[in-house]
Amino acid sequence: MKQAENKAEYVIIGNSVAGIAAIEAIRKRDKNSRILVITREPAKAYSRPMISYYLGGKVSIRPMMYRNSSFYRDMKIDLVGETEITAINSKDKVLTAADGQLFGYNKLLIATGGTPIMPAIKGAKVKGVFNFTTFADAEAIKEYVEEEHVNEVVILGAGLIGLKAAEALMALKKKVIIVELADRILATTFDKKASSIIEKSLAKQGCEIVLRDSISQIISDKGKVSEIELVSGRHIEAQIAVIAVGVRPYTDLVKSSPVKLNRGIIVDSAMLTSEADIYSAGDVAEGPDFFGTGNIVLVIWPDASRQGTIAGTNMAGGSAVYGGGLAMNSVELAGVPTVSVGKTDPQEEGYEILEKADLKNSFYKKLVFKDDVLVGAILVGRIDRAGIYTGLIKDRISTSAFKKDLLSDDFGVISLPRDYRKHMVSESDVPIMQS
Amino acid sequence: MKRIWINEEFCIGCRLCEVHCIVAHSKSKKILKAFKDEAVRAQAAVCVEEHGYVSFALQCRHCKDAPCLAACMTGAMSRDPNTGAVLHDEEKCVGCWMCVMVCPFGVTKPDHEKHKIASKCDLCDGKPACVEHCPNEALVYEDRDETSGK
Numbered sequence: 119m120k121q122a123e124n125k126a127e128y129v130i131i132g133n134s135v136a137g138i139a140a141i142e143a144i145r146k147r148d149k150n151s152r153i154l155v156i157t158r159e160p161a162k163a164y165s166r167p168m169i170s171y172y173l174g175g176k177v178s179i180r181p182m183m184y185r186n187s188s189f190y191r192d193m194k195i196d197l198v199g200e201t202e203i204t205a206i207n208s209k210d211k212v213l214t215a216a217d218g219q220l221f222g223y224n225k226l227l228i229a230t231g232g233t234p235i236m237p238a239i240k241g242a243k244v245k246g247v248f249n250f251t252t253f254a255d256a257e258a259i260k261e262y263v264e265e266e267h268v269n270e271v272v273i274l275g276a277g278l279i280g281l282k283a284a285e286a287l288m289a290l291k292k293k294v295i296i297v298e299l300a301d302r303i304l305a306t307t308f309d310k311k312a313s314s315i316i317e318k319s320l321a322k323q324g325c326e327i328v329l330r331d332s333i334s335q336i337i338s339d340k341g342k343v344s345e346i347e348l349v350s351g352r353h354i355e356a357q358i359a360v361i362a363v364g365v366r367p368y369t370d371l372v373k374s375s376p377v378k379l380n381r382g383i384i385v386d387s388a389m390l391t392s393e394a395d396i397y398s399a400g401d402v403a404e405g406p407d408f409f410g411t412g413n414i415v416l417v418i419w420p421d422a423s424r425q426g427t428i429a430g431t432n433m434a435g436g437s438a439v440y441g442g443g444l445a446m447n448s449v450e451l452a453g454v455p456t457v458s459v460g461k462t463d464p465q466e467e468g469y470e471i472l473e474k475a476d477l478k479n480s481f482y483k484k485l486v487f488k489d490d491v492l493v494g495a496i497l498v499g500r501i502d503r504a505g506i507y508t509g510l511i512k513d514r515i516s517t518s519a520f521k522k523d524l525l526s527d528d529f530g531v532i533s534l535p536r537d538y539r540k541h542m543v544s545e546s547d548v549p550i551m552q553s
Numbered sequence: 554m555k556r557i558w559i560n561e562e563f564c565i566g567c568r569l570c571e572v573h574c575i576v577a578h579s580k581s582k583k584i585l586k587a588f589k590d591e592a593v594r595a596q597a598a599v600c601v602e603e604h605g606y607v608s609f610a611l612q613c614r615h616c617k618d619a620p621c622l623a624a625c626m627t628g629a630m631s632r633d634p635n636t637g638a639v640l641h642d643e644e645k646c647v648g649c650w651m652c653v654m655v656c657p658f659g660v661t662k663p664d665h666e667k668h669k670i671a672s673k674c675d676l677c678d679g680k681p682a683c684v685e686h687c688p689n690e691a692l693v694y695e696d697r698d699e700t701s702g703k
Contacts, residue, residue, distance in 0.1 A: 165628065168626065168647070171647055181627065181647075184626075184628045185628055420624035423624070446655070447654075501654070503653075505652075505661070506659040508655055509658075530659060533604070
């Protein structure tokens with residue numbers, strides 16, 4: 119076995135939110151040990167969700183940087199860019215990179231995130247077919263749009279990534295057609311009513327949504343996308359196809375190691391994998407679910423940050439515990455803000471639903487209860503105090519005494535029982551009132 | 554750390570805290586100018602909630618383990634290393650409303666006009682205007698033992 123010359127107490131693979139949160143947590147407890155960050159990407163950490171704002175011309179590169187320029191220096195980080203780790207030897211604690219470099223670790227964090235799922239589509243290996251998850255993707259689309267005088271765009275997939283890509287390309291005055299296999303957009307986080315509001319708002323802005331359909335073939339002209347054929351037989355003229363059917367955990371590097379894998383890398387509530395001293399966090403990890411129903415891969419920013427903090431704390435000798443992954447999303451589309459948290463559309467028996475809607479004015483509020491405990495919420499149109507609902511879900515308290523107030527327009531902290539609001543603990547653990 | 558504490562029993566719902574929060578975050582820092590002349594008036598970072606006879610003024614709690622810090626995807630939310638306050642950089646904010654989604658107190662509020670988080674409590678550099686102008690000590694700014702959770 120070759121020995122790695124390049125060794126560090128902490129090695130973090132991946133340089134997005136989970137990795138950064140881990141760095142910050144480690145440095146709270148350990149100011150000096152060496153931290154090595156290895157990333158496939160070239161640059162310092164940028165905010166991935168911001169790529170749609172960048173493509174749409176709403177922000178420049180600088181505001182996309184997730185931390186300020188002195189971050190790596192302040193945190194004493196050795197950053198190794200454009201390096202892909204391909205194998206982990208957990209016995210000797212050595213990592214191998216694609217270019218043959220070796221890295222030694224004492225504690226390892228795998229925070230490699232997700233990678234786009236690429237369905238097998240006939241004719242897809244031509245210019246003009248893109249994914250939309252990295253800054254490089256956004257740059258490539260931006261360039262292609264300008265150089266090739268793109269007018270029409272087909273987006274496959276009406277999840278968050280697809281819709282944000284649609285919004286950015288609409289901001290660039292392109293004709294956008296979204297093709298989605300499900301019977302509605304944002305099918306995993308929304309219910310039918312919420313989806314229909316956003317579908318209508320997008321349509322009003324000129325975006326066409328084709329449901330229950332998919333791309334069967336990409337037709338090209340001189341090696342560039344020229345036409346899209348749908349499974350339904352319809353042909354659409356387009357110069358770009360953005361494939362956004364989802365991401366999968368980027369787990370290739372652990373496949374030859376004993377680290378246990380399901381869909382993602384399996385972690386416990388300490389973010390520890392099946393192997394000693396190897397942790398995982400963020401979109402690549404599969405951790406315990408908030409509702410205690412097993413493990414899930416949650417692909418959301420706040421959760422990746424939380425997991426990174428927990429992993430980092432524990433790597434540096436602390437004892438932080440993950441409270442379980444709770445799905446939540448905040449997204450504004452076609453000018454309509456939305457928030458969805460927890461179980462938004464349960465199909466099983468035993469749930470109570472309270473809702474209020476004014477679909478004409480793009481307003482919808484839905485609360486889902488199980489045995490008087492709030493377990494899910496959808497807010498569309500007005501989201502101003504959404505976090506209070508999220509807090510109630512996280513605290514799992516009985517709402518029987520104030521359930522009816524939860525739907526009212528002037529609902530606030532004051533609507534909560536006095537005892538609860540005085541000792542609001544939630545995750546923040548901050549006392550709110552005196553006496 | 555020093556925090557703003559709320560005595561809801563003392564709050565008379567006068568909303569002077571809101572007025573003085575706006576003044577303190579205005580250009581002129583003068584009450585008449587702030588309200589009469591300044592076209593884009595800052596939104597108050599403190600908000601009085603009222604229900605029948607009960608009222609209290611609520612602003613950012615600057616949580617120890619702040620969910621908004623984890624949720625902020627741009628890095629606009631940050632912790633002041635010296636005061637412990639959770640601060641908001643309006644220039645970095647793009648109005649994704651992630652912090653709105655996770656704030657259990659509902660105090661990070663959207664400004665839908667500017668499409669950014671509305672002025673968030675910054676503790677006025679250690680001299681909160683809402684506390685200073687509260688006529689009845691319904692708001693108190695002090696460091697106290699928090700281990701009891703009270």
